[in-house]
Amino acid sequence: MTVANRRKDGRAVPSPRTVDVAHQRKREDDRPGVWVAYGKLLRKFRKAAGYSQEALAPLLGYSPEQLASVEQGRRAAKAPLTEAAERVLNAGGVLTTLQEDVDLAKLPPFFRDFVLLEMEAVSRFGYDPLLVPGLLQTEAYARALFEGHVPVLGEEAVEDNVNIRLTRQKILTRGPLVDFSFVIGEAALRQELGGPDTMRGQYRHLMAMGKLRNVAIQVVPIGSGFHAGLTGGFVLVETSEHRQYGYFESQDIGHVVSDAKHVSTFALRYGKLRSQALNVEDSAAFIEQLAGER
Known part of the structure; x- marks a missing residue:
C-alpha cells in the first residue's frame, strides 16, 4: 500500500501513480463526445466485419496505434479514413454522417x-x-x-x-x-x-x-x-x-x-x-x- 507524504500543513501529497491516473482521467474528460461516439461505432463495425485493429489499420491508411486512438476517441477521424472505413466495413453511411461533426469538434x-x-x-x-x-x-x-x-x-x-x-x-x-x-x-x-x-x-x-x-x-x-x-x-x-x-x-x-x-x-x-x-x-x-x- 502506498503511503502519501505529508505537506507542512498536514495535507497529503498525491503519489505519482495517483497523479498519473488523474491526468489520464482529465485527458479522457477532454475528449469531444462526438469523437468518442464515432470511435465506438467504428469499433463496432470493425468487430462485426471480423477485423482486428492490426488487420484493418493498413486498409485504412493508418497504423494500428492511430486506429486505436480513433476508436478510443483520443484522435479525430479524417475524411479519408471515414471514406475507407465506409467502403471496407460497409458502414452504410453512418460514419460519413458523423464526419462533419467530428471536424467541427476539432475547432478551437x-x-x-x-x-x-x-x-x-x-x-x-x-x-x-x-x-x-x-x-x-x-x-x-x-x-x-x-x-x-x-x-x-x-x-x-x-x-x-x-x-x-x-x-x-x-x-x-x-x-x-x-x-x-x-x-x-x-x-x-x-x-x-x-x-x-x-x-x-x-x-x-x-x-x-x-x-x-x-x-x-x-x-x-x-x-x-x-x-x-x-x-x-x-x-x-x-x-x-x-x-x-x-x-x-x-x-x-x-x-x-x-x-x-x-x-x-x-x-x-x-x-x-x-x-x-x-x-x-x-x-x-x-x-x-x-x-x-x-
Missing part, C-alpha cells in the same frame, strides 16, 4: 459558434489586413502559418489545423452557393510565408478563386490614406434566416457579435471599405502583378 472552442453561423450563411463578407483569409489559403500557406505558431504546435496538431482549414473551404463551392466578399490588405499579400514558391502558388490560387461567380476579391493598397478598416479585421455573416452577425478575433480569442447596433456599424464600415479598395478587376491585376514579381 472560441471559433465553433462562428463556424456554425458560417455553415448557415447566405452571405459572408470579411476584411483581412494582415493574412490571406483562411478560406482562400493554399495548403502550403496554411502549413507555413501553423508551423510558425507560438506556442509551437506538434506535427499532429499542425496537420489537424491544416486539414480543418482546407475542409472549411468547401463552403466556397458547395450548394446552395454563398455570396462571398473578401477585402484584403496589401500587407497581407506581401507578408511572405513559406518562401517565394508558396507565395506564388498563393497568388495564383487567389486569382483562380476570384473567378468563381460567388466570390469577389478586392485589395486595399498600402498608402491609400485613411480607410474604414484601420481599426482591424472583421467578418459579417447573414444566415438563411436573414439574421446578421459580426465576428472578429485577435490573439486566438474570437467574439461573435449579435447586437444589432454593433452589427450595423460593421456593415457601414464594410460598405465604406469596399468603396475605398481597388475594384475587383484592378485587384485581380494587382495580384497577378505580385505573382510575376516572384
